[in-house]
Amino acid sequence: MLNALPKEAEAVDLRLLDALIHEVETVFRGKRETVRLSLAALLARGHLLFEDIPGVGKTTLARALTAALGLEFRRVQFTSDLLPSDVLGVSIYNPRTHEFETRPGPIFTHVVLADEINRAPPRTQSGLLEAMQEGRVTIDERSYDLPRPFLVMATQNPLEQHGTYPLPESQLDRFLMRISIGYPDADEERSVLLQSVGIDDPVERVRPVLDAGMVLALQARVERVHADASIVDDLMAIVHATRAEPRLRAGASTRAAIGLFRAARGYALVDGRDFLAPDDVRRLVVPCLAHRLLPVGASSPTGEAYDEAVAVLEAIMDALPVPL
Template structure:
């Protein structure tokens, strides 16, 4: 294992990302590709939406990733009575100073776990839009920058619809990737059961591999990952095909195309490369684009619409020639 990188490291070794994934896997077992995709989204300055049944490790992944990165972490339980000020913060009058003081909310951290985000009303959901897009929040007409790096990892349960508010397209479009963890295989689940029998939290055993400053350096490095023009054309062919496909009511947006390119570059770094290959774009197309697509005749933000979008997107990708 490599040691945690110093704060002022001028040139970060990409092997640190392998070490990062390995550290997370010590407690989040059997889902290496999910960890790799999560790290790729973080490096690309994106946000993650996990749609899965309860109890498969979404919170564990968020805590493990935060610990291995040396970042601050906050968990917000979204409920029907949650207000935007409960997330962003509020201005409070101080009678001693006769001035209003800003009390920052839990969003002022590096990684936010927005648990069951679809249980909050649209007004509260929309409070996250500026934070996710601009990296800042506005409280009583004053803007405040959020810490860097900043990542929102949101969850929602696809089986429980009572008392929920489906995420609108504008909110879904702010998430770089939509992922599902699924159940582990029997051997990995047995190991998890044995780990959970102790009195100590397994997260405490995770050694920080990076720190906030080195994470930002890695994020800046994503911009320098080389993308051959033929791969850009390949990506654009996918995006354009979603817009001309008659079975889609809405195709991928320009923000979606930008997100796909950045996510593919982040994935290349996780793979130890500073150049893109066609497989990077193919692998990331589903997680990045599918939740932004709306099949004709389907309601937005439903599991059926997403599943149909994934199948149609796979058909489209299979028709597009892969650059050599």
């Protein structure tokens, strides 16, 4: 039997999530679904990988979403000379006290933007693994808990590969979703152009709608989103079909299935519901599974491999009936 839901989780009005999305849209225009997916990942205690060309608003989205959530935000520019200690922190000897003191790195925040993560060497990339999986980091054999809630939003450019270190499968698997923002439509881009005339930073006008305690309460509430057995069976059918698909070297793992289930429940909550609809799972299949699959013939998770994985997943969903 499930434990009772904390009273503070029940007290959070789900209509605040719609208000939050509206607040983010005041500066990040024309991409409501991207905002919804990002919020669903946070509520599902996951992390986001944005693979897109520069200049489409990834940083703006991260800053605006963090401001509307009432959380702390830091941005780390990943470069080839970035060390793990530059992200996690370092222990320094203090000659006055004759003791080592820990100076926490920029990862000690609620939302961290790892900009161009694939430009950092593998050693630095792997430094994020414990933080993303366990919510803590280890500095000189001592573990430190990160603030809660904690979200990593990483970006990488799919076109420019010179001087980059592609994320290995183990690192990609730590991201709950991979999302591409794309270009805005003509009307929204016109609004962005007109808004950019001013010298003020529009993100600074975003007002907080939630706070850290409310976000934690909503994360707890995600676990109580009801899932009908037929929807769970549909999710499992999709996952098992990837394992039997001859065009894939390996199918979706159990961790991938759990991530898809959590993300779908978070998406339902963002939609203002405490129950899963069949379309919730289907909508999250590609963002949650495609970056975890490697087609036959692909030696690394390139953009072409991702596109082929998307095509395979869409074919699998077309072949399986949607539960009623």
